[in-house]
């Protein structure tokens with residue numbers, strides 16, 4: 008593994024919500040599979056280098072490789088079905104479809120014959136979690152490898168069956184055909200009656216991207232019909248006989264502790280179970296209405312300490328740096344050349360500060376979990392990007408071995424990095440244990456706003472030095488709190504000092520689509536514009552002058568071309584561009600805005616994003632992700648911000664927290680650069696990065712007003 | 728608590744409801760029609776949209792007792808047997824979804840729009856759909872799906 012890959016596989020420090028190391032133990036009972044699936048061939052792949060295949064998250068990053076690990080298994084049944092087991096989960100990024108394509112490509116079976124079992128801690132191999140845009144570069148590759156190995160195995164079985172040389176045999180359409188005799192045999196027939204387990208090493212080579220027949224083409228959501236008919240059951244929709252509905256008593260402010268409690272009135276309501284365990288107070292009742300009534304009948308007094316408000320946020324972050332060594336061990340400092348010297352001899356020197364507010368994920372499906380105990384074993388259905396992480400949380404909380412906890416993740420109503428934790432799983436399991444019946448806890452929107460976690464707020468200070476001809480000679484970049492993802496500059500600057508300063512955070516914070524790459528790109532790409540203007544250069548020209556990386560240049564040029572960067576524009580219109588590199592993807596976004604000079608009203612008219620993430624697996628889904636990332640990004644760029652005071656969220660509901668809606672959506676075009684010569688990278692996060700700075704830069708271009716805070720125009724799409 | 732009768736997807740169901748029982752909770756918890764989603768509980772996201780006599784309504788802010796005797800249609804009642812409603816088909820054809828949690832509400836709102844306006848312009852679509860949130864950002868595809876469905880309905884003479 009190169010040093011760079013090693014760096015990428017470390018957990019980013021701003022994944023604050025993941026504070027524990029995962030457990031890597033896994034017991035596989037093969038007999039159970041055959042019981043469950045019937046006869047066939049089970050192919051298990053052992054990872055050559057497990058480290059390279061783990062997500063970059065969960066707990067302490069480590070430089071040493073993880074233990075040898077089983078990555079994936081796949082069952083070819085005599086029932087003509089291929090069942091693939093992966094710990095990854097589906098939250099709308101459509102990996103159920105793209106991973107199916109990977110299997111179809113290498114195993115040579117029709118799409119309809121493949122089913123994926125995802126994110127079930129009992130049935131699927133350990134996986135650290137679905138985040139960091141790692142599914143495509145890791146799991147996709149791994150599935151291709153295990154599928155290719157399975158195909159080889161089937162060819163071997165057929166060769167034995169016919170007693171012929173395996174070189175004559177070809178796999179396609181779920182069959183092996185003898186190219187000489189033209190005999191063919193279905194996979195199902197080949198594995199009939201077998202209970203064969205093959206543990207295979209990874210095999211290469213795989214089908215090269217230039218010869219793909221299934222990957223590289225658009226495949227619709229494989230189970231789309233279940234979604235348009237309302238048949239699919241999300242975590243919120245799970246149900247069991249005799250199930251109770253649980254609700255939790257929330258403190259009036261963050262960190263408050265219980266001073267007095269009276270639950271007598273609630274306990275008198277028929278069918279109600281009340282649980283009081285430390286600071287946890289919850290009820291379970293036969294219906295949600297009765298549970299709400301019981302909760303309202305509880306009298307509680309809380310003690311809390313005064314806390315800061317969003318008015319003082321940025322000052323607070325700058326004053327509350329956590330000193331000493333970074334506990335995560337992540338390299339948060341990068342230095343080359345001498346920034347001081349270069350700054351003092353530079354022709355121009357500029358200093359600026361940018362700020363980013365806390366924002367909420369607002370997954371349309373709030374957190375939900377259904378828990379059921381049987382003896383001392385518990386099963387929980389919940390929407391989480393880390394089923395194995397939640398299993399560990401539950402095992403620890405209830406002092407069980409992990410083998411006694413099963414977590415299943417039904418395809419979930421989105422997450423965006425916001426569902427890495429297991430709050431509802433824990434709450435439902437605690438109530439269910441007391442009630443001795445299954446309990447479902449479904450958070451309200453207000454609970455999701457208040458008791459999940461936020462994208463970190465941050466302050467970014469940058470000082471840059473320029474030579475007269477527009478060459479950047481010095482770069483001093485300090486990020487307070489928001490995080491280190493995407494903090495490195497990709498411009499060629501001889502003298503740089505780049506530092507991440509972790510600070511205390513007044514609110515609970517954690518991962519969000521793109522992590523701090525959004526904040527770092529916003530600050531860096533706006534500052535690039537400010538530098539360009541200081542030497543009277545065009546923003547695109549200035550970037551290209553300071554940028555050698557071919558892949559990045561290509562996306563900047565592609566976005567500019569499609570957008571018509573140089574063209575004339577009417578008064579009150581502005582163009583802006585921003586881009587960057589993160590998680591294997593390269594992005595550049597150009598935006599056109601209009602600013603009404605008298606009212607200050609801002610409108611986003613047009614967005615063009617050029618994106619390159621290696622060989623494209625599913626083009627239509629990639630377009631869908633690019634559009635979606637931009638639209639979600641509009642919220643954080645323009646108006647989303649959490650307001651808080653004294654440990655309370657002030658705008659924690661949809662009527663008060665504005666998210667992008669139909670009328671906010673501009674024309675969005677995406678240009679995909681398909682690099683079949685490069686490995687495929689993920690695309691759920693990086694396409695978002697160029698938007699916010701492009702909008703900020705376009706507003707400046709239109710109005711001369713430079714906005715340096717995200718969101719840019721929180722006061723009703725207006726510059727003041 | 729009283730017993731009420733509701734006409735849902737052409738069938739009469741009885742349910743228990745008191746004054747503040749929402750239609751959403753009756754559908755989801757008592758009738759097991761979980762295709763209608765909760766997203767905010769305050770009429771702000773549209774995930775819970777159903778049709779009442781062919782017009783879209785947010786079931787989270789509709790008291791169950793107020794729709795007795797009306798025709799209630801949920802996402803589960805849209806397809807005719809195996810044949811999808813043109814709006815459902817259009818959402819598939821345009822891949823107008825990611826996590827698809829907003830999809831049932833989007834489809835119900837869109838059906839209501841076409842009931843009122845068979846040929847909506849893009850602006851009319853955006854105006855009408857403003858109250859439906861898609862957090863994944865599939866809006867342009869949803870607009871395209873509604874236009875496609877409008878065309879399909881017209882061509883089929885539905």
Ligand code: FES
Pocket residue numbers: 764765766767768769770771772773774775776785786787788
């Ligand atoms: S749940 Fe009814 S509008 Fe959001």
Ligand code: FES
Pocket residue numbers: 099371420421823824825826827828829830860861862863864865
């Ligand atoms: S597709 Fe996820 S909310 Fe619309």
